[in-house]
Amino acid sequence: MRNEIMPVRHGTMRARNLAVVLGEISRRQPVSRARLADVTGFTKTTVSSLVAALKAAGLVREDGPVRDGERGRPATAVSVNGDRVAGLGLEVNVDYLAACVLDLGRRIRHRHIVAADNRGRAPERVIGALTDLAERAIAAAGDQGLTVAGAVVALPGTLDRAGGRVRTAPNLGWHDVAAGDLLAAGLPRLALPADQDNEANLAALGELWFGDxxxxxxxxxxxxxxxxxxxxxxxxxxxxxxxxxxxxxxxxxxxxxxxxxxxxxxxxxxxxxxxxxxxxxxxxxxxxxxxxxxxxxxxxxxxxxxxxxxxxxxxxxxxxxxxxxxxxxxxxxxxxxxxxxxxxxxxxxxxxxxxxxxxxxxxxxxxxxxxxxxxxxxxLGGDAAALGAAALVVERIMNDPALLMEAPARPHGR
Amino acid sequence: MRNEIMPVRHGTMRARNLAVVLGEISRRQPVSRARLADVTGFTKTTVSSLVAALKAAGLVREDGPVRDGERGRPATAVSVNGDRVAGLGLEVNVDYLAACVLDLGRRIRHRHIVAADNRGRAPERVIGALTDLAERAIAAAGDQGLTVAGAVVALPGTLDRAGGRVRTAPNLGWHDVAAGDLLAAGLPRLALPADQDNEANLAALGELWFGDxxxxxxxxxxxxxxxxxxxxxxxxxxxxxxxxxxxxxxxxxxxxxxxxxxxxxxxxxxxxxxxxxxxxxxxxxxxxxxxxxxxxxxxxxxxxxxxxxxxxxxxxxxxxxxxxxxxxxxxxxxxxxxxxxxxxxxxxxxxxxxxxxxxxxxxxxxxxxxxxxxxxxxxLGGDAAALGAAALVVERIMNDPALLMEAPARPHGR
DNA sequence: TCATTTCGTACATGCTCTGGACTAATTAAA
DNA sequence: TTTAATTAGTCCAGAGCATGTACGAAATGA
The missing domain is CATH 3.30.420.40 (ATPase, nucleotide binding domain)
Structure with missing residues (x-):
């Protein structure tokens, strides 16, 4: 009934296909354009064009020639560029705060947990401390040449994700807190809007990426x-x-x-x-x-x-x-x-x-x-949710790399 | 991780957009092309082209001029054509068999339940009786000028949907039955492949469409x-x-x-x-x-x-x-x-x-x-699952009308 | 050295959506 | 009755993107 099939225009098609190719690159790591054409079903031409766009955006890197088969011209392998873009994961929990930075290559570049008794503390104070942590993480990322593209916060409670609000976090003693606004006030504007999600969901995502x-x-x-x-x-x-x-x-x-x-x-x-x-x-x-x-x-x-x-x-x-x-x-x-x-x-x-x-x-x-x-x-340690939060940012980029690319990729809005 | 983002080509784009327009027509029933352009964000040109294709396939009908606003040329309303295409829903249950035909306009055109003690009966016999029921339903649809495009069978058990097999249906006494093949053998080849699903899932779908x-x-x-x-x-x-x-x-x-x-x-x-x-x-x-x-x-x-x-x-x-x-x-x-x-x-x-x-x-x-x-x-009565099965066929068509349209709509496979 | 094989790019082509111009049909005002 | 305004829908050029063929590049093997 509620089907939500969205219109597809050229820009959407392009964005989607960028994601397809980026995903396949990530899955097969050093991989030639020819092989990408094989597995995606695109023509070599199309793959070349998509890879070129991803490369220009710094999301993908050429690794140099690699002999794949036995005869013929060697391929130039491409892989995900882990040295340019990263996601920031944050976590508020009852007795600690955590932050971590995850690059596009899924390597953890920064990880920091601080003990803190947040039970009953004013939300402004808690988020303040969290933004401090976030700033340090962003700085650490910068030192490694990474740009933090987006952030997700893990919170232990029921959320109104669309509105960016915490409805209730009983163990924190929070009720109807505009966590999103508080966070936005303290963080520099990132390329992607900051988001929040439930701690349990994100811990599960952390397990998916870094666990078994x-x-x-x-x-x-x-x-x-x-x-x-x-x-x-x-x-x-x-x-x-x-x-x-x-x-x-x-x-x-x-x-x-x-x-x-x-x-x-x-x-x-x-x-x-x-x-x-x-x-x-x-x-x-x-x-x-x-x-x-x-x-x-x-x-x-x-x-x-x-x-x-x-x-x-x-x-x-x-x-x-x-x-x-x-x-x-x-x-x-x-x-x-x-x-x-x-x-x-x-x-x-x-x-x-x-x-x-x-x-x-x-x-x-x-x-x-x-x-x-x-x-x-x-x-995983106690900061599984922070890892999952960072993973969510990276996943979001992998699922729609056009978000980080120049205007030409989505010419007609939407 | 397992992301399944499929490549999008021109054909896919077209197919998708046909579904968008068809869905919006169904949702707003008599509706002008102009309004469709409004709500979908397509240009009037694109909407006209999509509607023309849907009309050619018999999925959509022009209703004649209707004055929508107060000034200006009156619109020609389009709505879903319920008189050409229909879906067939079938149900096997412990003590009855059921069939029903649902047209694209969501009207039930045929509905038949027969009591039958299927407990322990040989699957071939049961499916045989079901195909009889199906044939009669298809004939009844034909009498009303309807073409049955596809069928779904509701079964009370755990299924391997991809393989078209029933793993276990304890209350029927079935174990590893190739229900799909049995059914295909008895039914005329339909435009869409016949499918099967769990009785509980389909009853829920029936409730969604015909219930509260x-x-x-x-x-x-x-x-x-x-x-x-x-x-x-x-x-x-x-x-x-x-x-x-x-x-x-x-x-x-x-x-x-x-x-x-x-x-x-x-x-x-x-x-x-x-x-x-x-x-x-x-x-x-x-x-x-x-x-x-x-x-x-x-x-x-x-x-x-x-x-x-x-x-x-x-x-x-x-x-x-x-x-x-x-x-x-x-x-x-x-x-x-x-x-x-x-x-x-x-x-x-x-x-x-x-x-x-x-x-x-x-x-x-x-x-x-x-x-x-x-x-x-x-x-809903006892045949909720049969209704849901028919609804699933109709839903499938609404979600991808290109399935029933001539080749030009998907030129490059997929 | 030359045929063979494979990789990647160039250029023309085709499909589909976009956008502005144009025709059609109606109401409101002159 | 005529004219302006308004809205619906179509026509036609244009732009974006994937396709397909041709071709040059870089390797292996005879």
Whole structure:
């Protein structure tokens, strides 16, 4: 019904085809124009013209002659130019801020996390500190000859992405904050408009790019920090649902008779498998202020107890894993992924939680389905969402390089 | 990662723009070329050319002069031509077969349901009966001057859509059946290749087109028959997940301690809210053979008991509603729809089940979210999936009318 | 040294959208 | 009744982009 098929004009066609060629270059890295013509179906002429435009924009580089086949003139390989354009990823979380710079070649050029207790702090202050971080990142990029083309901010809450506002970020204590405007005020104007997205979605994207590798196509990425969220990736695309609130794993009911949750529901997963719940059940005081992720945080204390075989801690984590597995089985039945990736605090707890997760997952998914399902653990650090945010900028450029090219590429607007 | 951006050539551009114009015509029905130019952004020249092509293909019709504004030359209105091309929808279900013909103007031209106990019957026999039904439908369409351009079959099971095979349809007793080939053998070659899809997905599509109206954008459509399935529609598109098995609501766990299910899991929704479970709990023998949907079926008996205030029946339906609401709350948290539509047997049971569904739904979704959520009941009959199947054919044509147009529209393949 | 093979570019061609001029049909005003 | 204004739709040149053939460039092998 709501089909949104947009008109295609010459400019759109060109823009699209630039993206096709750039994408294929990125996928096959040093690759000749002839081979590009082969795989895209374009004529050699068209490929040459598209590559020339990409080269002029600094997005692509000629690597010099390479012998591809056995006879014949050697090809001049082209590859993505990672030394000119980069994306900036930013992240606001409850107990830290993060920034990272990712170049078009997918190399991380800068990465910085600072601990900060943002719980209840005024949004202006938080965004102020974040823009400081962003400025330093942009400067660092500049030192390496990189131009930062755009930025995305990861925020832990429900967003109105179109309006650039945060509706609610309960763990930050934010309500209806114009984060976009605040950020725009502090950042230099970039070529691409700054954007924001949910922390869980971006962490999932980070996993796709830097985690278990490009083999992952469709998966549920659990990103438990203070809350429990999930990013749903289907065929390499983040699935956001109708309003962008999909993947709220933390509020899936795992025990209808359970305790009431702040969300208004009852027996939500977060009540059992959220960080606070786990710590409480394990008998550890949850002191925010010392960074959760840091070596002195309560999470480290929990892991230490687990290592020592402390029974209450083990039971708490087991119970959390069980509930998580149950909620995930619903996600599997409804969203049909290949893989489940445990991220956030669960990647640290995985050695003790995984068996319970696995078992509950098995009980909640059919035999056939369960056999095809993989359960993996994220190897990414706490700033997975910042990485994903930067990846989103790069992805956006790769999907529409014309955004960064001179006017001729899109002559008639749109 | 897996981005699938396809090259765009002139033919693709044209094909796309034909779809844009056709879609806008369909949306605004009698509409002038001038207005089309306005809303699409094309020049008047381009619109004229596109409309001419659509008219030549018989997809669009000129309605005669209409005074649109107040001054100036009156416009000649164009609208979708519903009298030339139609789509055929077919449905195989446990206790009936259905066919329907839908013209491009979205009018149902033919609709036929026959009761049949397909449980355990040989697939060849079932498909044979279905092709008979299809032939009669095609003949009926021909009598009305319509050409059937394509067909889609709704099947109650997990499908390998690309390969045209049914993997498993437990309630039919089918395993790895080449339904596509069987059907192709019996049907005349249509302009578009015949396709198949899951019954739940198509029922959801049927609801989108013929149910509570175009207002619905994103919703979960529960289609309980023998099993319990759900079709997920996000922004007017069916969401199929990675392998096409999304929306398996029937196997979401509602009670981890519950009875084992045939799927290998434990405490699945289907064990509580499936038709058999409800009937058993209500003390009614589940005799398949008499059509479930018919006036003498066990479902009618259940409704009669409910009308009489029979307590075991009321309790069974209440319990089913509760479990359904709980499973649906997971779907809401994960997929983020606007609306829940109760279809299948639940539309008949809604008067007694809805309060329990509503309550469980409220307990499992945050306050904010729950306030925005609507719970409605399908007004469609048993053949919702057949309607949806026909709608899918029509949608496919509307999305790419060039498929039905002479070669000139796509000169270079693809 | 020359045929063969493969890579990349040049130039003419064709398809499709754009834009301004023009014709057509109607209402409002003179 | 005539004339100006307004809106609809078509005609025709023009521009953007991909296609296709021809051709020069750079390697291998005989």
């Amino acid at each position: 590798g490009p083999g992952l196509g469709s998966y549920v990425h659990v990103s438990g920090e203070i809350g429990v969220g999930a990013g749903l990736v289907v065929d390499g695309r983040v699935f956001r649902g109708a309003h962008g609130f999909a993947g709220e794993l933390g509020h899936v009911v795992v025990d209808p008779a359970g305790p009431p949750c702040a969300c208004g529901g009852r027996g939500c997963l977060e009540q059992v498998a959220g960080q606070e719940a786990i710590l409480r059940a394990a008998g550890i005081p949850d002191t925010v202020g010392t960074s959760t992720a840091g070596p002195d945080g309560p999470l480290a204390a929990l892991v230490a107890l687990l290592r020592d075989g402390d029974e209450p801690a083990l039971a708490a984590v087991r119970r959390a894993g069980e509930a998580l597995g149950q909620a995930l089985s619903a996600a599997v039945n409804l969203v049909d992924p290949d893989t489940i990736v445990l991220g956030g605090i669960f990647s640290a707890l995985a050695p003790w939680a995984s068996p319970a997760v696995e078992e509950a997952l098995g009980a909640g998914t059919g035999v056939v389905r369960h056999a095809a399902l993989r359960l993996t653990v994220s190897r | 109206g175009p207002g619905l954008g994103s919703y979960v459509h529960v289609s309980g028959e023998i099993g319990v399935g759900a079709g997920l529609v996000v922004d007017g598109r069916v969401f199929r997940g990675a392998h096409g098995f999304a929306g398996e609501l029937g196997h979401v766990v509602v009670d981890p301690a519950g009875p084992p299910c045939a799927c290998g899991g434990r405490g699945c929704l289907e064990q509580v809210a499936g038709q058999e479970a409800i009937l058993r709990a209500a003390g009614i023998p589940d005799t398949v053979g008499t059509s479930t949907a018919g006036p003498d079926g066990p479902l009618a008996a259940l409704v009669a008991l409910l009308r009489d205030g029979d307590e075991p029946a009321l309790a069974a339906v209440r319990r089913a509603g509760e479990a359904l609401g709980q499973a649906l709350s997971a779907a809401v948290n994960l997929v983020d729809p606007d609306t829940i539509v109760l279809g299948g047997i639940f539309s008949a049971l809604a008067p007694w089940a809805s309060p329990a569904v509503e309550e469980a739904l409220g307990a499992g979704t945050g306050v904010v979210r729950h306030a925005a959520l609507r719970l409605t009941v399908s007004r």
